[in-house]
Amino acid sequence: MAADKRIKVETTCCYCGTGCGIVAWQDRKGSVAIEGDKDHPVNKGMLCSKGMNLHYTVNDRTDRLLYPQMRYNKNLPLQRVSWDDALDRTAAVFKTFIEKYGPDSVAFYISGQCLTEEYYVVNKLIKGFIGSNNIDTNSRLCMSSAVMGYKMALGEDSVPVCYDDIELADCFFVTGANPAWCHPIIWRRVEAHKAENPHVKIIVVDPRKTDSCSIADLHLQINPGTDVTLNHAIGRVLIENEDIDYQFINDHTEGFENYRSTVFSKTLEEAAQICGIDSRDIILAARYIGAAKGFLSMWTMGLNQSVVGVNKNLSLINLNLITGHIGKAGSGPFSLTGQPNAMGGREVGGLSNLLPAHRNLNDPQHRKYVQEFWGGTVISEKPGLTATEMFEALDKGTLKAIWIMCTNPLVSLPDVRFVEKALKKAKFVVVQEISSKPQTLAYADVILPAAAWLEKEGTMTNSERRISHLTKLIDPPGEAMPDREIICRFAQKMGYPGFDYETDAEVYQEHTKLTAETSIDISGLTYGLIKGLKTVQWPYPKDKMIPDSKRLFTDKQFYTSSKKAIIHSVDDQLTSELPTTDFPLILTTGRTRDQWHTMSKTGKVNKLNQHLPKALVEIHPEDAVALGVEDGNIVSITSRRGNVQMKASLTTAIKSGVVFLPMHWGKLLNSDLNRANNLTNNLLDPLSKEPDFKFCAVNVQKFTKP
Numbered sequence: 131m132a133a134d135k136r137i138k139v140e141t142t143c144c145y146c147g148t149g150c151g152i153v154a155w156q157d158r159k160g161s162v163a164i165e166g167d168k169d170h171p172v173n174k175g176m177l178c179s180k181g182m183n184l185h186y187t188v189n190d191r192t193d194r195l196l197y198p199q200m201r202y203n204k205n206l207p208l209q210r211v212s213w214d215d216a217l218d219r220t221a222a223v224f225k226t227f228i229e230k231y232g233p234d235s236v237a238f239y240i241s242g243q244c245l246t247e248e249y250y251v252v253n254k255l256i257k258g259f260i261g262s263n264n265i266d267t268n269s270r271l272c273m274s275s276a277v278m279g280y281k282m283a284l285g286e287d288s289v290p291v292c293y294d295d296i297e298l299a300d301c302f303f304v305t306g307a308n309p310a311w312c313h314p315i316i317w318r319r320v321e322a323h324k325a326e327n328p329h330v331k332i333i334v335v336d337p338r339k340t341d342s343c344s345i346a347d348l349h350l351q352i353n354p355g356t357d358v359t360l361n362h363a364i365g366r367v368l369i370e371n372e373d374i375d376y377q378f379i380n381d382h383t384e385g386f387e388n389y390r391s392t393v394f395s396k397t398l399e400e401a402a403q404i405c406g407i408d409s410r411d412i413i414l415a416a417r418y419i420g421a422a423k424g425f426l427s428m429w430t431m432g433l434n435q436s437v438v439g440v441n442k443n444l445s446l447i448n449l450n451l452i453t454g455h456i457g458k459a460g461s462g463p464f465s466l467t468g469q470p471n472a473m474g475g476r477e478v479g480g481l482s483n484l485l486p487a488h489r490n491l492n493d494p495q496h497r498k499y500v501q502e503f504w505g506g507t508v509i510s511e512k513p514g515l516t517a518t519e520m521f522e523a524l525d526k527g528t529l530k531a532i533w534i535m536c537t538n539p540l541v542s543l544p545d546v547r548f549v550e551k552a553l554k555k556a557k558f559v560v561v562q563e564i565s566s567k568p569q570t571l572a573y574a575d576v577i578l579p580a581a582a583w584l585e586k587e588g589t590m591t592n593s594e595r596r597i598s599h600l601t602k603l604i605d606p607p608g609e610a611m612p613d614r615e616i617i618c619r620f621a622q623k624m625g626y627p628g629f630d631y632e633t634d635a636e637v638y639q640e641h642t643k644l645t646a647e648t649s650i651d652i653s654g655l656t657y658g659l660i661k662g663l664k665t666v667q668w669p670y671p672k673d674k675m676i677p678d679s680k681r682l683f684t685d686k687q688f689y690t691s692s693k694k695a696i697i698h699s700v701d702d703q704l705t706s707e708l709p710t711t712d713f714p715l716i717l718t719t720g721r722t723r724d725q726w727h728t729m730s731k732t733g734k735v736n737k738l739n740q741h742l743p744k745a746l747v748e749i750h751p752e753d754a755v756a757l758g759v760e761d762g763n764i765v766s767i768t769s770r771r772g773n774v775q776m777k778a779s780l781t782t783a784i785k786s787g788v789v790f791l792p793m794h795w796g797k798l799l800n801s802d803l804n805r806a807n808n809l810t811n812n813l814l815d816p817l818s819k820e821p822d823f824k825f826c827a828v829n830v831q832k833f834t835k836p
């Protein structure tokens with residue numbers, strides 16, 4: 131048999147934070163084909179529906195942006211220009227604003243889908259040379275409450291566990307997450323483990339009965355927003371049953387006595403009533419956790435996307451701390467990252483309040499160290515604007531220019547009609563994109579075409595701190611260019627030194643050098659090594675014995691000044707927009723199985739569009755009767771900010787009093803009436819600044835034509 135001479139590259143899926151390995155190659159006709167990487171430790175050859183259809187998004191280039199475009203003023207149409215013209219003008223406009231209004235008059239809004247090297251150069255540019263911290267990412271919308279929870283409880287933003295803990299756990303507490311749809315390959319490992327070990331208990335906490343509930347031993351269908359009350363109540367029962375680890379609490383934590391008072395301030399019956407569940411189910415959940423040898427808590431947006439997201443995170447991490455289930459096999463609090471490289475962005479400090487390698491923006495020594503390393507300007511101590519704050523500042527006129535890279539805020543941000551208004555008022559908008567579809571392009575003064583997955587190389591980090599190398603397979607179409615190269619060219623047009631990298635490897639090496647002697651130290655992981663090894667978990671320090679990086683805190687030494695983990699006694703008050711007579715129902719939003727974010731990629735794949743061709747609103751049959759709505763009726767859903775119209779899907783999977791909308795759909799044929807974020811609000815968690823996507827007050831009416 132003739133040898134297969136096709137070039138095959140090993141890469142990583144560009145959708146969720148699971149980080150599955152993929153082998154990709156060009157077939158004889160030049161089309162890209164893919165399969166799951168059988169040797170990859172994460173997925174062992176498996177791919178979910180989104181991953182296995184990724185090649186369609188690469189092969190269909192009909193929507194791709196091919197060359198830079200620019201308009202000379204807001205009244206003129208966009209026209210094709212050269213890269214030099216586009217970047218010269220952008221640099222001139224940025225320089226003018228910075229000179230006239232200061233460095234905080236410009237901002238970069240980027241994405242958890244950027245590669246680590248891309249994140250690194252944008253962060254270096256704005257913080258280290260422009261002199262502003264106005265960089266934030268759409269990871270603010272999904273991860274920032276978890277970042278803050280880890281920092282406050284464990285001393286740093288460090289995920290303590292690994293996927294191999296799945297096969298070692300015997301109790302899973304899956305809360306505010308539907309991994310069966312949103313992290314399918316992680317969930318397949320949980321399913322297989324449960325199938326082989328029937329004694330393994332799975333508790334799912336969600337106001338909706340999702341597919342993840344199909345293997346649950348217990349589904350706690352709580353009222354939206356009551357997670358802290360539930361977690362406290364479980365903590366109370368664990369204490370009452372003496373199912374806690376006193377030795378661990380005494381030796382390795384602080385704050386337990388206050389915590390005990392807090393969780394005993396409500397009776398179990400009071401807590402059950404607030405949560406809308408039976409108190410016996412809380413006792414059962416505590417019994418499952420108390421009996422576990424390995425207790426793994428897993429969560430995503432249901433906890434994070436909340437006005438009390440940090441409190442929800444802390445109250446959950448407390449359950450691992452009081453039971454001593456951290457730093458040992460099969461145990462730990464495991465925040466699953468939504469985006470493929472949300473973790474890499476956190477490592478390079480690519481958010482408005484962070485510095486590289488988990489350094490703190492409010493620490494003068496840390497700012498000085500990074501400034502000297504970069505050799506640029508003084509790093510501002512003032513935290514930058516977060517995602518939603520950028521658009522508020524555009525609306526007020528204090529922010530003049532925004533550079534939007536690899537994200538689609540006109541679908542994904544809350545109260546999106548306000549975002550539209552703000553973008554209209556912006557003095558200068560740069561959009562760096564792969565696709566011609568996102569609505570943001572209509573507001574752009576400059577459009578920069580970017581390279582997509584398989585068209586560039588670099589690294590990403592998944593949910594379990596696993597860094598993977600992504601190899602380039604094909605050239606980008608037209609004049610499209612890798613994001614890293616675009617940013618570096620722009621920085622040089624601005625006249626800044628230190629951006630003349632010739633390869634991605636040079637950026638990576640600089641990033642790893644900056645991690646030396648920090649908790650995420652990867653100074654020993656050269657580009658050659660990561661390319662050869664394909665995938666490695668951090669830390670990976672230089673000239674030191676490589677530790678077992680699978681899980682952190684095995685020595686019970688945390689990153690706090692006392693080396694002890696902190697048990698925070700958080701309030702369980704909900705500060706969301708509560709229902710009223712005019713807006714009596716609670717809206718919660720989320721994802722569907724086969725779509726990714728705002729559908730720029732998955733929306734191109736016919737097979738994926740078949741699962742749920744159109745957005746539907748889920749309504750409980752009892753609520754539907756009261757509203758006079760039948761299954762399939764068009765309903766109008768209104769909040770204080772806007773409205774949508776779509777078909778009703780009656781289902782007992784949703785709790786009565788709550789309606790659910792998918793978040794993926796945006797403007798179609800000039801109508802935005804299927805866009806869930808017309809309704810959501812811009813209430814933020816005060817610490818994480820993450821929006822309250824899972825809770826706002828709406829009314830629902832059967833739609834009648836005027």
Ligand code: SF4
Pocket residue numbers: 143144145146147148149150173176177178179180181182312313314315316
């Ligand atoms: Fe890609 Fe996530 Fe699916 Fe894995 S589980 S194939 S990373 S979308």
